[in-house]
Amino acid sequence: MEPSRREISWTRRDVLLYQLSLGAGPEDLSYAYERGLQVLPTFAMVAGQGVSAGDDVAPSLDLSALGIDLATILHAGQSLTVHRPLPARGDATVESRIADVWDKGKAAVLVLESVAADAAGPLWTSRTQIWARGAGGFGGEPGPEPDGTVPGRQPDHVLDAPTTAGQALLYRLNGDLNPLHADPAFAKRVGFDRPILHGLATYGVVAKALVDGVLDGDATRLTSLSVRFAGTLFPGEMIRTSVWRDGDLLTFVATCPEREDAPVLSHACAEVTP
Incomplete structure (x- = not known):
C-alpha cells in the first residue's frame, strides 16, 4: 500500500x-487562554481534524482498502515523538504508511506510522497500533515485546486526574465522531453499559497530568509518550497514574480507582528533558 500524504493546518482555537x-x-490558563498558550505534545494526535478542518476530513489511511472489516479493529497502542515544541497555529504535511504487520495468531496488529513536517522541518512522528481480530494466522513475525516494565518499588508520583460526565461529548469535537463515545444505544450494541471515553482522550489527560505533576507545568519537556490501551474508561471516572522516574525516562501505569484500579493504560513510558 502506497504511503498517503495530506496537508493539514490548525489554529489556536483547535x-x-x-x-x-x-x-x-x-x-491552568497556559492551556486554556490564548495569551501565553502552550501546546501539549499530544495535540499532534488531532491536529488538522478539529473545528478549523470542517466536516469533510478524510482519514489518513483507509484500512477498508486492505479488506479489513472496520468493525473488527481496536486501537491497541499509541506512541508519539515530538521533534520540537508544537506551534499554537501552523501548517504541515503528514505522510502516513503501514510500517509493520505483526501476526498474533487470532489477530493481526497493523502499525500505522505518520510523520509530520512543516517548512522548518520535522514536527512529530506517531505510531498507532491497530488490533484486527480474525486477521492473524498468516505466518508472520509476532512483533517485539512491549516496553514499559514497572520497577519493583513504590512509585515516585501518584497523579489523580478527574474526568467529567460530558467529557467524551466535548473531546469528540476534535474530530473523532464515533457514536461509541456519545450514543448509549450504540454503546450497548457493541457491549458497553454506556458510552466510553476515547482512548486518545485518556492518553491526553495522562500527558497533561505528567506535565503538571512531574514536569513543573512545562509541556515542552515532554518529548515522547508510548502506551498500550489496557482497558476502557467511562466519562466521569478518575484516572490514577503511578509514575516511576529514572533520569529522563518515566515509566507509568494508569488505572481507574473507582473500579478497584482496573487497568486503563499499561506498558507506558515517556521521555522528558531536564
Whole structure:
C-alpha cells in the first residue's frame, strides 16, 4: 500500500478546544487562554481534524482498502515523538504508511506510522497500533515485546486526574465522531453499559497530568509518550497514574480507582528533558 500524504493546518482555537476537552480550566490558563498558550505534545494526535478542518476530513489511511472489516479493529497502542515544541497555529504535511504487520495468531496488529513536517522541518512522528481480530494466522513475525516494565518499588508520583460526565461529548469535537463515545444505544450494541471515553482522550489527560505533576507545568519537556490501551474508561471516572522516574525516562501505569484500579493504560513510558 502506497504511503498517503495530506496537508493539514490548525489554529489556536483547535488547540484551546483540545486542551479544554482534556480538563484544562481557569486554574491552568497556559492551556486554556490564548495569551501565553502552550501546546501539549499530544495535540499532534488531532491536529488538522478539529473545528478549523470542517466536516469533510478524510482519514489518513483507509484500512477498508486492505479488506479489513472496520468493525473488527481496536486501537491497541499509541506512541508519539515530538521533534520540537508544537506551534499554537501552523501548517504541515503528514505522510502516513503501514510500517509493520505483526501476526498474533487470532489477530493481526497493523502499525500505522505518520510523520509530520512543516517548512522548518520535522514536527512529530506517531505510531498507532491497530488490533484486527480474525486477521492473524498468516505466518508472520509476532512483533517485539512491549516496553514499559514497572520497577519493583513504590512509585515516585501518584497523579489523580478527574474526568467529567460530558467529557467524551466535548473531546469528540476534535474530530473523532464515533457514536461509541456519545450514543448509549450504540454503546450497548457493541457491549458497553454506556458510552466510553476515547482512548486518545485518556492518553491526553495522562500527558497533561505528567506535565503538571512531574514536569513543573512545562509541556515542552515532554518529548515522547508510548502506551498500550489496557482497558476502557467511562466519562466521569478518575484516572490514577503511578509514575516511576529514572533520569529522563518515566515509566507509568494508569488505572481507574473507582473500579478497584482496573487497568486503563499499561506498558507506558515517556521521555522528558531536564
